[in-house]
Amino acid sequence: MWIVPEREIANLMTRDVAFDAVETVFAAMASGEAYNFPVIREAIGHEDALYGFKGGFDRAGLTLGLKAGGYWPNNLARRGLINHQSTVFLFDPDTGMVRAMVGGNLLTALRTAAASSVSIKHLAREDAKVLGIAGAGHQAKYQLSAALEQRSFDKVIGWNYHPEMLPNIEKVAAEAGVPFEVVDLPGMAEADVIITITSAFSPSLMADHVSPGTHVACMGTDTKGKQEVDAALLVKAAVFTDEVAQSISIGEAQHAFGEGLIAESDVAQLGAVINGTHPGRGSADQTTLFDGTGVGLQDLAVAASVVNLAIAQGVAIEVDF
Amino acid sequence: MWIVPEREIANLMTRDVAFDAVETVFAAMASGEAYNFPVIREAIGHEDALYGFKGGFDRAGLTLGLKAGGYWPNNLARRGLINHQSTVFLFDPDTGMVRAMVGGNLLTALRTAAASSVSIKHLAREDAKVLGIAGAGHQAKYQLSAALEQRSFDKVIGWNYHPEMLPNIEKVAAEAGVPFEVVDLPGMAEADVIITITSAFSPSLMADHVSPGTHVACMGTDTKGKQEVDAALLVKAAVFTDEVAQSISIGEAQHAFGEGLIAESDVAQLGAVINGTHPGRGSADQTTLFDGTGVGLQDLAVAASVVNLAIAQGVAIEVDF
Numbered sequence: 172m173w174i175v176p177e178r179e180i181a182n183l184m185t186r187d188v189a190f191d192a193v194e195t196v197f198a199a200m201a202s203g204e205a206y207n208f209p210v211i212r213e214a215i216g217h218e219d220a221l222y223g224f225k226g227g228f229d230r231a232g233l234t235l236g237l238k239a240g241g242y243w244p245n246n247l248a249r250r251g252l253i254n255h256q257s258t259v260f261l262f263d264p265d266t267g268m269v270r271a272m273v274g275g276n277l278l279t280a281l282r283t284a285a286a287s288s289v290s291i292k293h294l295a296r297e298d299a300k301v302l303g304i305a306g307a308g309h310q311a312k313y314q315l316s317a318a319l320e321q322r323s324f325d326k327v328i329g330w331n332y333h334p335e336m337l338p339n340i341e342k343v344a345a346e347a348g349v350p351f352e353v354v355d356l357p358g359m360a361e362a363d364v365i366i367t368i369t370s371a372f373s374p375s376l377m378a379d380h381v382s383p384g385t386h387v388a389c390m391g392t393d394t395k396g397k398q399e400v401d402a403a404l405l406v407k408a409a410v411f412t413d414e415v416a417q418s419i420s421i422g423e424a425q426h427a428f429g430e431g432l433i434a435e436s437d438v439a440q441l442g443a444v445i446n447g448t449h450p451g452r453g454s455a456d457q458t459t460l461f462d463g464t465g466v467g468l469q470d471l472a473v474a475a476s477v478v479n480l481a482i483a484q485g486v487a488i489e490v491d492f
Numbered sequence: 493m494w495i496v497p498e499r500e501i502a503n504l505m506t507r508d509v510a511f512d513a514v515e516t517v518f519a520a521m522a523s524g525e526a527y528n529f530p531v532i533r534e535a536i537g538h539e540d541a542l543y544g545f546k547g548g549f550d551r552a553g554l555t556l557g558l559k560a561g562g563y564w565p566n567n568l569a570r571r572g573l574i575n576h577q578s579t580v581f582l583f584d585p586d587t588g589m590v591r592a593m594v595g596g597n598l599l600t601a602l603r604t605a606a607a608s609s610v611s612i613k614h615l616a617r618e619d620a621k622v623l624g625i626a627g628a629g630h631q632a633k634y635q636l637s638a639a640l641e642q643r644s645f646d647k648v649i650g651w652n653y654h655p656e657m658l659p660n661i662e663k664v665a666a667e668a669g670v671p672f673e674v675v676d677l678p679g680m681a682e683a684d685v686i687i688t689i690t691s692a693f694s695p696s697l698m699a700d701h702v703s704p705g706t707h708v709a710c711m712g713t714d715t716k717g718k719q720e721v722d723a724a725l726l727v728k729a730a731v732f733t734d735e736v737a738q739s740i741s742i743g744e745a746q747h748a749f750g751e752g753l754i755a756e757s758d759v760a761q762l763g764a765v766i767n768g769t770h771p772g773r774g775s776a777d778q779t780t781l782f783d784g785t786g787v788g789l790q791d792l793a794v795a796a797s798v799v800n801l802a803i804a805q806g807v808a809i810e811v812d813f
Binding site: 174176209211213216217220222223226233235236237242246252257258265266269272274 | 541571
């Protein structure tokens, strides 16, 4: 079996490879060739940690396994370790034997960034010029880097609840050679694409902050109770997601769905757009919204890609298990 | 992190160590210090395989993780591999980082054997002399070896649906220096302890095959629909289990419970007997029954023990992960 330690991932994985892996597995989910298992998520009553498993099987890519790990909120302060800790385990679907173990921390950041990027490719207007981002934390940098590759953006506008963090994303825009501007939330109306990547429990981006024709990728809501955008925005937008069941239960759509403003059938799979079985954006002035909830199959897909890269580049550790 | 491959387990693990690990974690489950997570079990639609995860956390032993794997029915015929394939992954509960990966195939056999053995220690009469076993497959040999260590048995009696397999267990009895006799099911009435270890979907051992004062350990039923013993036997016996929720849903007690013959409150945790918070056997002529359903914490407990042994004996593979 193969081992790819966390420290190798940054040298191996590219945004392109993550993009292709996520786009392909979203398509396989929509065609029924890949499915996610129920998620296990436990507050274990030790170190205030949340721990669990996200598994799945992709029959098309023959990728089987899980991501295990979670959130240890005291890691950084007490031990100098990052708080999100995860490891991906891949199994051989022909035999049930373990095939690979892969550090999952950076991969999780990259697959999350790839998801909004895939949604921009397939749902944003081709002529999108202004990219808005709400959120300026660690993950926001990954989302912005990946998004900038999808259209010829000529400006990034940013908002964050804590404005002192905005230089985080200004730096990413500068590295890409794109001007950056701080805006207030109503100023987001200038954007053609907006990414929300916060961990808020009440909406900041309201329906009237979003102009017709904009594509909004909501990437921060993955738990019951979290909310980044106004439920009314989901009513006026064409809503897409990675996995419908998660979208309406723990994703951004939980609120609009829970309040009866939209039905489950109003939420489409992004994979169906990739496959061409859903037309996607209907017109230049339609608002589209991608509810990125995060699924185990994304983790397995990027991990499988990185194992192949690691083997090819001679940096995978082989263990006779 | 540490790796203990499957091939090392037989040299490292002893029945004594497995017994202690399982007895300790059953006690921790009953005291509320350890708990199992919901089980994921998926028919993945490839190779007719069943795949899933059994996880848990033992706050007392600081053991966190999961067993992943399942049943690949074509492995032996097509590839010369065993059909049950599993791997245990242990995590550091202080940080969420992976601590060890351990081959889980032999460990599963040993922890299952340890469970019935723990039940015999705590529930069988001290003067038990005749050990009955229904079942003669691969796992039956492990159950018998472990059980023979718990009392001074002077005879083993065996029954199997396929009698041509009985030499499997006759050999184990012979190695322990205990006489062996083939019986029909009514002949089981001679036994003081009976282990059932079949994968049947209808009962073979009926209530009138079991004499008063006998301890019965039902080890084969771990799925909805399976059944080894008459539901009436659970009515006349004091019923114990590893985990009550599993016992009444996928264990042997599913039938008596489902038919309304017993209530959930009629099923006690074996761990409570170990802890001394349940008196266990009430009298010499009471029939006791242990419904061994198999829980993830058993796997984690034996895996944690074997990692310690492997490190101490210098055979664990250390990987800088």
